[in-house]
Amino acid sequence: MPDISLHVDIQGQGFPLLGLHGHPGFGRNLSVFADHLSTRFQIFAPDLRGYGRSRCQGKFTMQDHLDDLEALLDRFQIEKCLVLGWSLGGILAMELALRLPQRISGLILIATAARPWGNHPPITWQDNLYTGIAGLINYVKPGWQWNIDTFAKRSLFRYLIQQHTPTAYNYIAQTAVPAYLQTSAAATNALYTAIKAGYNRIPDIWQIVCPCLVLAGAEDRHITAASSLETAQNLKYSQWYCYPHTAHLFPWEISQQVLADIDAWLENHPQVSQF
Template identity: 30%
Template sequence: MVTAQHTIRLPAGNFVYRVTGIADRTTVLALHGMGRDGSDWDATAQALAPEFRLVAPDLRGHGQSVRTGQYSLEAMRDDVAAFVDALQLDDFVLLGFSLGGVVAYLYVQARREHVRQLVTVDTPLPTTWEQPAPPAQAPEGIRHDWNAITQLFPELHTTTVWWWNDLARIGCPALLLRGGEASWMPQERIEETARQMPDAHVVAIPGGGHPIHRIQFATFADHLTDFLRGQK
């Protein structure tokens, strides 16, 4: 299935996004992780076609999308809301990995009426836990805005009470995939995130690590397609 790349103007600036699949199929809006871009979902897009259409934007500060200099999780949530409105998406599936998974939680809390299903990949809602902070200066070869890393890191490691309270607003069916012992992400936080949601369940993928959709792609794709088809 051919993937087409497009550019759209949103309030924050120009955003690049990729579309794979047939227009009249259910849309899966896929949000990538920190330091990646929409191409991270190319294999997933091919696996889902032709049953589903996958749309994968580059988040602000990533890929070919706008670099704003100022970054926050809620600003990224608002970018997604503007993107959804511009493309007139409705009754779509929201899929997010890591940073993209957090943005997905925040989006569904605010605009749950648009989302039919939510899937996150090894992603808890942010809560306070220790992890070494990124260096102030960008390493060589970085292709995304390092300001996004340094500014988002504190938010991703801080408990925001109203975000946790608002998990109860996510009423759509939700699948939270986690990578088990091979992941550096705190797995108990993913379980806790699911417990705060009305219709969520967690599936652990042994050996999945953090980027399950790359490390254990076949297993990831099986769980994802079963869930999207309503089989789980």
């Protein structure tokens, strides 16, 4: 399938940083990073194929995402960039580093793994009911503590976050719900097809020679901290942090800590932002 011209949000000035969102998602999910890092980077945050405003016709595969992203780099004449990927975005970031090693200066990998596995409990009808109620109320009145205590903590949100703060629920209302509604069935099918096929790049990621920062939430049920650690241990040049009492959406739970750790890593690895 031919690559498509992805919708992309561009913010800031400086060395290029490609931000890749997860599933379900779109580029605006990365605002927690982009708003902070745009003071030193030019952030390119595309909606991946089948997500957000990057609409497409028919089925596609994970390989098509990589073709689209390479076309995006060519379109904006980006010869070299740092890549930040969250969840699915982190998987694509590693794939890009394997495919285009000369164009990727470094990787910031958020809640992701080269051989992802989860330990999510079975989902009940009560989970879905409370999630629907909590999500709707939170969308109308973001961060309302009564809703958090009454419905959200009993919903599937309890597996996505551990620190049920109004800030985290504001992010969920502003970007997670719209992203979910704009994720196509084709995008879901492409991801689940790859997972069912036993996606595993652990044997290959030793070939990635750029510096990598790997961040995980200790209570992540979607992509476990153990699978993120396995990835960090098999990357040649990686630094790994695991944040206690957080889950898959930990950048929205403890944003200041995460951003401070990214800043420190960038200071210690100036080569990842040099033209």
